[in-house]
Amino acid sequence: MTTGTTGTADETPLFASEPQFRAFFDDPRWALAIIRATVLEAAHPQVGAALADNSTFVAHPWRRLRNTFLSMRRMFDADPAVREREAARLNRLHARMSGSDTRGRSYDAMDRATRAWVVATLYESAVTMCRLSGQPLDQGTMERMYAEYRDFLAALDGDAGELPEDLNDFWRYFDRVVEDELENTEAARIILYRLFDHLPAPALLGGAPTLWAAGRAVVGPLLGAITVASLPEPYRRKAGLPEMPGAPTLMQGAYLAAGLTRFLPEDWIDAESIIETLSLSPDSDDPRARTATALRARMKRASALLRLLTPLSGDTDPDPVPPTSEAAEGRRSAEEFFRQVLDQTGDGHLDWPDLAAMARELATRLDLDEPEETRLYDAFAAWWRELQAALDTDGDGRVSADEYAAAVPSLAGPALIRVAEVLFDVTDKDGSGTVDADEHRALFRTAFHRDLTITDGTYDRSAFVGDFLSFMSGRRRNTGYDPLLADA
Amino acid sequence: MDGNGRWAQRRSLPRTAGHRAAEATVIDIIEAARAAGVEWLSLYAFSTENWNRPGTEVDYLMRLVRRVVRKHAPLLLARGIRCRFLGAADPRLPRELAQDFDDLATLTAGNQGMTLTVAFDHGGRRDIVEAARSLIRNGIQADEVTERLFADHLPFPDTPDVDLVIRTSGEQRISNFMLWQVAYAEWVFPDVLWPDFRAPDFLTCLHTYRRRDRRFGGVPPQTNGDPA
Numbered sequence: 001m002t003t004g005t006t007g008t009a010d011e012t013p014l015f016a017s018e019p020q021f022r023a024f025f026d027d028p029r030w031a032l033a034i035i036r037a038t039v040l041e042a043a044h045p046q047v048g049a050a051l052a053d054n055s056t057f058v059a060h061p062w063r064r065l066r067n068t069f070l071s072m073r074r075m076f077d078a079d080p081a082v083r084e085r086e087a088a089r090l091n092r093l094h095a096r097m098s099g100s101d102t103r104g105r106s107y108d109a110m111d112r113a114t115r116a117w118v119v120a121t122l123y124e125s126a127v128t129m130c131r132l133s134g135q136p137l138d139q140g141t142m143e144r145m146y147a148e149y150r151d152f153l154a155a156l157d158g159d160a161g162e163l164p165e166d167l168n169d170f171w172r173y174f175d176r177v178v179e180d181e182l183e184n185t186e187a188a189r190i191i192l193y194r195l196f197d198h199l200p201a202p203a204l205l206g207g208a209p210t211l212w213a214a215g216r217a218v219v220g221p222l223l224g225a226i227t228v229a230s231l232p233e234p235y236r237r238k239a240g241l242p243e244m245p246g247a248p249t250l251m252q253g254a255y256l257a258a259g260l261t262r263f264l265p266e267d268w269i270d271a272e273s274i275i276e277t278l279s280l281s282p283d284s285d286d287p288r289a290r291t292a293t294a295l296r297a298r299m300k301r302a303s304a305l306l307r308l309l310t311p312l313s314g315d316t317d318p319d320p321v322p323p324t325s326e327a328a329e330g331r332r333s334a335e336e337f338f339r340q341v342l343d344q345t346g347d348g349h350l351d352w353p354d355l356a357a358m359a360r361e362l363a364t365r366l367d368l369d370e371p372e373e374t375r376l377y378d379a380f381a382a383w384w385r386e387l388q389a390a391l392d393t394d395g396d397g398r399v400s401a402d403e404y405a406a407a408v409p410s411l412a413g414p415a416l417i418r419v420a421e422v423l424f425d426v427t428d429k430d431g432s433g434t435v436d437a438d439e440h441r442a443l444f445r446t447a448f449h450r451d452l453t454i455t456d457g458t459y460d461r462s463a464f465v466g467d468f469l470s471f472m473s474g475r476r477r478n479t480g481y482d483p484l485l486a487d488a
Numbered sequence: 489m490d491g492n493g494r495w496a497q498r499r500s501l502p503r504t505a506g507h508r509a510a511e512a513t514v515i516d517i518i519e520a521a522r523a524a525g526v527e528w529l530s531l532y533a534f535s536t537e538n539w540n541r542p543g544t545e546v547d548y549l550m551r552l553v554r555r556v557v558r559k560h561a562p563l564l565l566a567r568g569i570r571c572r573f574l575g576a577a578d579p580r581l582p583r584e585l586a587q588d589f590d591d592l593a594t595l596t597a598g599n600q601g602m603t604l605t606v607a608f609d610h611g612g613r614r615d616i617v618e619a620a621r622s623l624i625r626n627g628i629q630a631d632e633v634t635e636r637l638f639a640d641h642l643p644f645p646d647t648p649d650v651d652l653v654i655r656t657s658g659e660q661r662i663s664n665f666m667l668w669q670v671a672y673a674e675w676v677f678p679d680v681l682w683p684d685f686r687a688p689d690f691l692t693c694l695h696t697y698r699r700r701d702r703r704f705g706g707v708p709p710q711t712n713g714d715p716a
Contacts, residue, residue: 301598304591308561312554 028258033129035223036230039191040121040182043235046114048185049101054109054353055187056361058195059339059346062202063487067364075152085369087155092373093360102186116153116162117177123149124174132230132252133259143167178232184239192227192241196220203487210303226251332477334405340486341472342404350387351398355380358485362423365443365484372426379415379422386415412473420468424461435459444480489514489532491657491681504548509683511556515563520687522567522602524694528648529604530574532665536611539580553608554585561592568601574643574666575610605647612667615642619668642668649673652697654690656682674700 042048051057057064074086094109101107108114123146130137137145146167150160164170197220201212228241229251236243332340342350344357359380363373391399391407427435427443435443440459471478489510496506514531521529533553539546564571573589589608619641623633626641639645650666650673658679662670676693678685 297598301595304595305561305565308558308588308591308595312558 028261029129029133029255030126032226032230032255032258033125034122035191035227036128037121037125039188039227039231040125040178040235041118042187042191043182043185043239044114044117044177045101045105045181045183045185046107046111047118048183048187049099049105049107050097050109051187052101052185052190052347053099054097054345054356056344056346056357058190058198059200059344060487061195061199063361067361075155083155090156092370096356096360096377112157112162115157116160117181119149119153120163120170120174120177123170128230129255133255134252135259146170175232175234178235182235182238188239192224196223203483210306211299214306222250222254226254230255335401338401338404343401344485349398349400350391350404352381352384355384355387361485362443365445366426366429367442368426375422376426379419383413383415383419386413412469416469416472417465420465420472421461423468424464427464433461435464444484446480446483489682490655490659492683494657495681495683503545504552506683507549507552511552513682513685514556515560516687517685517690518564518569518602518604519567520690522569524691526694527602529602530607530647530650530666531604532607532610532663534575534608534610535664536575536578536609536614537664539578539609550582550585554582554588557585557588557592561595564592564604565596565599568599569596570599570601570603571596572603572605572644574605574607575614576608578609581609605644607665610665612662612664612670615666616668618643639668651702652676652693654678654693656680656685672702672704674702 042051055064071086071090074082077083077086091110094115097109099107126145127137127142150163150165153163154160164173196216199216199220201209225244225247228236229244229247231241235241338350342354344354344361356377359377363376366372368376387399388397390413391403393403393406394400424435427439429439429442430436436459440446467478467480470476471481492506492510493503494506495509496503499505517531518529534549538549572593576586576589619638622641623638628637647666647669649671650669652675653665653670653673654676655661656678658677660675660677674697676696678689678693680689
């Protein structure tokens with residue numbers, strides 16, 4: 001359900017009249033509501049298991065947020081062809097997610113009842129967000145909006161039969177699921193207690209780790225407390241969530257304050273530009289990157305000053321820096337590479353969902369259709385079998401960081417080279433045998449970089465394969481693949 | 489910055505006291521140079537050879553420098569001084585100190601007043617070797633290498649040629665200091681020890697320099713007879 005959230009999308013575009021959902025799109029309250037909806041989603045055992053296994057939101061939350069947002073935008077595009085294509089893409093993506101949870105119960109991201117629940121949490125959170133911020137919706141609006149959400153589900157699933165037709169029945173349905181089906185899942189706990197405390201800095205703020213950590217230490221626990229207080233009471237009881245004095249007030253205050261931004265001039269808060277700006281990487285040739293770079297330089301300066309002004313802790317024992325020949329050559333250590341690139345789901349192990357997440361990211365970037373998408377997945381699957389055979393020495397079906405570190409040199413097998421070749425084929429959309437500037441931009445979102453081995457403004461197969469291999473098996477930093485697979 | 493140890497010995501103090509006393513001079517000279525309109529000031533704080541001193545003294549120096557850097561960072565920023573550290577590449581350098589150097593350089597990178605280069609863990613020969621490595625790494629042909637191009641590969645290539653070197657405490661050696669840049673430098677060797685060196689002494693040195701006749705290997709403008 002990773003991309004279930006995507007669903008958030010306003011089905012609106014599916015409707016002729018000005019969609020209710022559209023109005024919430026740039027609403028800051030929606031940020032709080034979406035966190036709440038995601039917790040409710042994750043508390044469903046099926047969704048929770050799928051999230052825990054497949055989602056990259058722990059290790060790469062910002063990339064995930066951006067993908068979700070883009071998908072949402074497509075789902076309410078004015079052009080029905082775009083919407084259908086996106087729905088088909090989401091369905092393919094979810095069809096690849098199935099498995100079983102830690103208690104052996106199977107899950108399937110295509111399960112209709114489960115998908116209905118995801119849409120239900122989004123609807124309910126939107127309504128609740130209005131209530132909590134003191135601007136409740138009237139009955140007519142609630143009913144119109146409910147119809148929009150049902151249409152959204154129908155666009156994904158063919159029909160909306162899993163959600164009650166009538167709004168009155170919906171509330172009974174919602175309460176019943178909360179009472180009977182929701183559990184204290186691991187995924188819900190991670191979102192509430194781990195995600196915000198360990199949230200990595202987005203690319204934009206990557207240069208100011210001190211500042212980011214300081215801000216996070218304050219905001220993380222607050223967001224957790226606000227979200228907990230906004231959850232339905234029966235779930236809080238069942239999941240054993242703390243009732244902290246003042247938390248409900250804090251939560252309502254936060255919603256109220258976020259709601260007050262409606263008095264700001266229109267266009268001041270534009271979710272799209274915020275998300276796009278956060279994911280700007282310093283090497284991008286986007287014109288906004290200049291501004292971002294200037295901003296980043298100031299933040300670096302601010303955090304340098306902050307560090308210099310922090311009083312010295314008594315122990316200033318000399319701690320010699322170990323010689324880092326690898327860093328000097330632009331290489332990562334095996335441990336760093338494992339954490340930043342290979343372990344996409346952030347669970348400390350490398351297994352198929354990690355590589356599937358890479359394939360998913362690449363397919364999303366390149367906007368692949370069938371059969372190219374399947375070719376790419378198949379290549380990654382073959383690489384996974386190769387890795388598993390070579391690296392999984394203890395036979396538990398997955399590769400730990402230690403197993404990886406012990407066997408690093410043997411990593412560039414034929415299946416990895418095959419991945420590079422398939423990636424080249426699908427990137428080279430016009431089949432010209434070289435990646436031209438536009439194709440390069442589609443994959444890396446930036447123009448050719450001067451350190452690439454480019455001849456005549458194109459990028460040929462052997463150079464492409466070579467760069468991919470040196471990134472994947474040589475662990476060399478690469479201005480193209482780093483923002484693509486390593487950035488948070 | 490010579491003479492800290494002797495300064496302390498004359499007062500029957502431990503050598504470390506001399507280093508501590510040097511801090512006041514450093515700040516005084518930075519202020520004096522800025523006020524006198526000097527645009528590039530370099531201080532030789534620690535040479536690659538200084539690692540051979542007793543371990544305790546080196547440790548003390550590292551801690552002292554760290555404290556000085558942190559204490560004066562806001563002042564340096566406010567005075568518009570751009571600070572940077574030449575050398576500072578040895579793995580023996582404490583990580584916290586290297587971080588502070590980086591932070592101070594980042595913090596003051598946008599300043600446009602005087603540029604203060606602190607040569608710390610510096611060796612002139614090593615810089616030249618670095619430049620040679622950089623040339624080779626960039627695949628530059630032997631015939632293309634000129635003095636200008638070579639200088640562009642030295643650390644901090646924007647550093648101009650040094651005009652004046654002041655070496656305190658009467659020592660008259662180069663000691664591996666910015667070998668490339670001092671090619672045409674004038675030298676002044678005041679006898680005063682560094683902890684006693686103050687703004688007036690600095691201005692005296694500037695005055696001496698002003699009266700020097702700099703010829704850069706040429707001939708004086710007025711000569712008797714035909715220069716040819």
